[in-house]
Amino acid sequence: MSQVASQSGAASTTGSECTFLDSVYKMYDQALACLSLPHGLPEKLKQCHAVYQVRFPVEIQGKIEVFTGWRAVHSEHRLPSKGGIRFAPVVEQDEVEALAALMSFKCAIVDVPFGGSKGGLRINPQHYKDSELEQITRRFARELAQRGFISPAINVPAPDMGTGSREMAWIADTYQRMNPTDINALACVTGKPPTQGGIQGRVEATGRGVQYGLREFFRHEEDVRMAGLSGGLAGKRVIVQGLGNVGYHAATFLQHEDNCKIVGIVEWDGALYNHDGLSVETVAAYKYANGGIKGYPDAEYVEDGLSLLEAECDILMPAALEGQITRENAARIKAPLIAEAANGPVTFEADEILRSRGTVILPDLYLNAGGVTVSYFEWIKNLSHIRFGRMERRHEENRSQQMLSVIEQMTGQSVPPSLAREFISGADELDLVRSGLDDTMCKAYREIREVFWNREEVNDLRTAAFIVAIQKIARTYIEMGI
Numbered sequence: 299m300s301q302v303a304s305q306s307g308a309a310s311t312t313g314s315e316c317t318f319l320d321s322v323y324k325m326y327d328q329a330l331a332c333l334s335l336p337h338g339l340p341e342k343l344k345q346c347h348a349v350y351q352v353r354f355p356v357e358i359q360g361k362i363e364v365f366t367g368w369r370a371v372h373s374e375h376r377l378p379s380k381g382g383i384r385f386a387p388v389v390e391q392d393e394v395e396a397l398a399a400l401m402s403f404k405c406a407i408v409d410v411p412f413g414g415s416k417g418g419l420r421i422n423p424q425h426y427k428d429s430e431l432e433q434i435t436r437r438f439a440r441e442l443a444q445r446g447f448i449s450p451a452i453n454v455p456a457p458d459m460g461t462g463s464r465e466m467a468w469i470a471d472t473y474q475r476m477n478p479t480d481i482n483a484l485a486c487v488t489g490k491p492p493t494q495g496g497i498q499g500r501v502e503a504t505g506r507g508v509q510y511g512l513r514e515f516f517r518h519e520e521d522v523r524m525a526g527l528s529g530g531l532a533g534k535r536v537i538v539q540g541l542g543n544v545g546y547h548a549a550t551f552l553q554h555e556d557n558c559k560i561v562g563i564v565e566w567d568g569a570l571y572n573h574d575g576l577s578v579e580t581v582a583a584y585k586y587a588n589g590g591i592k593g594y595p596d597a598e599y600v601e602d603g604l605s606l607l608e609a610e611c612d613i614l615m616p617a618a619l620e621g622q623i624t625r626e627n628a629a630r631i632k633a634p635l636i637a638e639a640a641n642g643p644v645t646f647e648a649d650e651i652l653r654s655r656g657t658v659i660l661p662d663l664y665l666n667a668g669g670v671t672v673s674y675f676e677w678i679k680n681l682s683h684i685r686f687g688r689m690e691r692r693h694e695e696n697r698s699q700q701m702l703s704v705i706e707q708m709t710g711q712s713v714p715p716s717l718a719r720e721f722i723s724g725a726d727e728l729d730l731v732r733s734g735l736d737d738t739m740c741k742a743y744r745e746i747r748e749v750f751w752n753r754e755e756v757n758d759l760r761t762a763a764f765i766v767a768i769q770k771i772a773r774t775y776i777e778m779g780i
């Protein structure tokens with residue numbers, strides 16, 4: 299066990315391609331070149347403030363297994379620091395640091411008053427029974443909480459790859475048992491099931507945010523034209539990589555609510571293509587039942603899944619892992635618009651190639667910020683100990699009923715019952731979460747495009763997004779005194 303402050307300014311590189319952390323640093327540097335910050339601040343904003351690595355043993359089926367995990371804190375200009383915990387067979391300190399940095403910038407972009415953090419446990423969750431995973435998760439949570447890396451005021455995890463509401467419930471319960479007198483204990487983690495202090499709409503929040511972000515992009519004709527596209531989202535052909543939490547929800551919403559056509563789905567064991575469109579739910583059900591998508595009947599199967607990222611489509615939506623579009627395949631990507639639902643799917647080198655070809659990228663630090671936005675709502679709900687809408691809903695309905703009666707009296711006509719019901723119905727928690735998320739994604743995009751269209755030296759939305767984020771964080775530090 300060791301607690302180390304990260305010292306390095308640049309991460310190592312593998313071969314000639316940047317590592318994930320290097321990519322984030324280079325993207326940050328690119329934005330920084332357009333700004334003028336006080337001496338010392340750029341370094342402070344760049345690197346993680348602290349990284350905690352832990353190794354802990356758990357007895358699994360009579361044998362001791364040792365697990366390695368990390369929690370990185372990128373910034374504490376606002377507290378708590380916030381970011382998911384991922385469970386994956388390949389997790390490295392560099393990766394956790396890169397993800398923590400992205401979290402700081404993401405929170406700033408969507409005006410969520412948190413610093414950035416991220417955690418990871420090196421484990422293949424599929425190799426363990428539920429009871430074993432619970433034991434491992436609880437032990438990891440204890441290790442982090444004991445050192446202040448989980449707490450409602452200082453550091454609040456959430457789900458990420460390989461974790462979900464179940465793991466968050468175990469973490470919350472572990473923390474509560476360690477801190478029985480902390481009345482705000484439930485706010486120590488977000489993404490919990492609604493019955494365990496969670497909030498309606500959190501499970502699908504990242505995918506929902508991707509949908510709202512895309513909708514906002516398509517509201518701006520000149521932005522759409524810049525990607526060589528026209529019209530709205532309806533009818534757009536989408537290829538999605540990763541049918542997990544983020545990819546599944548984003549693709550389902552785009553298919554059912556925006557009439558997009560999901561023509562390709564890429565998973566770990568290959569890809570499916572159907573020119574006429576795939577049913578996302580049916581493929582997801584097949585994957586759930588069979589562990590993968592290979593053998594799915596109503597589509598062409600492509601063994602080399604990654605190659606489908608290069609197929610013709612309007613929107614390419616990587617929603618699985620980092621480093622999927624690299625200098626090796628970037629020049630072959632045909633999609634004019636890339637929607638980064640995953641964190642870091644495009645490396646720095648690939649980003650340069652794509653930009654030179656005119657591909658428009660909706661960057662991760664904006665597009666997948668829906669999860670942390672709704673996590674913020676959940677955290678507030680936990681601190682206020684009341685669900686959103688509980689106090690106002692009936693009052694709102696009574697007011698609407700009165701207004702309807704006045705309209706009916708004045709016009710001498712009665713409103714059809716179905717319309718009246720819709721008009722009167724007050725907002726419940728899910729309505730409020732959705733409208734708060736929608737508003738957040740729209741406002742954030744407008745801030746980014748404002749920088750993009752008004753600064754000559756900015757040529758892409760990612761740099762614009764970094765500029766928005768860096769300026770907001772820098773302002774906080776300057777006002778506080780660095």
Ligand code: NAD
Pocket residue numbers: 457458459460461504539540541542543544545564565566567603617618619620639640641642666667669670
């Ligand atoms: P998940 O574990 O629910 O889903 C990941 C999916 O990708 C799974 O279906 C998996 O089978 C698939 N996959 C794995 N390896 C693959 C490969 N080589 N090729 C294609 N598909 C592969 O994870 P998630 O929570 O949906 O996260 C996906 C991405 O979104 C990650 O980059 C994560 O950091 C990011 N993200 C997640 C959230 C969230 O709220 N869960 C929030 C923001 C960003």
